Amino acid sequence: MFDLSGKVTLVTGASQGIGEVIATCLAQMGAQVVCASIPATEGDLQRVLAAIGEAGGKADYVLADVSNGDSVRAMVTTVVERHGALHVLVNNAGITKDRLLIQLKEEEWDAVLNINLKGAFLCTQAAARPMMKQRWGRIINIASVVGQMGNAGQANYVSSKAGLIGLTKTTARELAGRNITANAVAPGYIATPMTENLPEEVKAEFNRQIPLGRMGTPADIAAAVAFLASEEASYITGCTIPVNGGMLMP
C-alpha cells in the first residue's frame, strides 16, 4: 500500500478491464483519480465512479478519444482546471485488431497504432506541460509482453507496444531533469474483456507457457502501477516492469 494522497491521476481507458482496476486501486491509495474513456463508455465510467465513491475514494471522469489530439488536449485542460494539477498519467487505453501479417488491412494497422501508440504520445505530450511546471510527474505506459517477444497474428498490436517501450525510454530521458519519471508495465496474459473471448484451448496453451501456471489479474497490473506512481519509485525511470507470471524473463 502506497500513499498517493493529493496526487491527481489520469487513467485512460478506465471504463473496464485493467484501466478500471488501476483507477480503483490508485483511488484506494488516496489519489484523486480522473477516469477517461471514449463517449460510448460513459455508462461504464459512471459505474466505475460509483464503485470508487462507495469504497471511500475520490474520482470523476472525462470523455476523450486518445487518438485525437484536440480531444486529448481538452481532456488534460479539463483535469488541470478541475483539480489544479496533474501528477500521474497512466496510458492504458488500447485495442487489438488481430490478423496474420499478410492479411492485415491498412485500416487495422492504423486503428491500433493510432490508439495504442499515437494516443500515448498525445497524452504524454499534453500531460508533460503541467508536470514540467510542477517539477513532479509520473508517466506510466501499459505495454505488453508481446511487445517484447513478438506474437503471430498481432503485427499491429506488437509494433504499437514495442513502440510504446521506446516512447517510454525517450520520455524518461527528456523529462528526467524536471523530476518526471516515465516507466512501462508489460502485462502477460491478463483476464479482462480483451481476452475473455479467446477459445478455451488457446487459454490452456497460454497457461502452459506461463511458469506460474495461470493468467494474471488486473490487480496484478494495478499493484505495479501503484508502485511506479509512488514517491518510493522516484529513482526508477525508463524501465519496463514485466508482470507476466514468468512467461518472458528479459
Ligand code: NAP
Ligand atoms: P479493454 O478491457 O478492452 O479496455 C481498454 C479500454 O480502453 C476500454 O475502456 C476502451 O473503451 C478504451 N479505449 C478504446 N479505445 C479508446 C480510445 N480511442 N480512447 C480512449 N479510450 C479507449 O482492455 P484491457 O485488457 O483492460 O487492456 C488495457 C491495456 O492493457 C491495453 O493497453 C492493453 O493493450 C494492455 N494489455 C492487456 C493485456 C490483456 O491480456 N488483457 C495484456 C497486455 C497488455 P471501449 O471498451 O469502448 O473500447
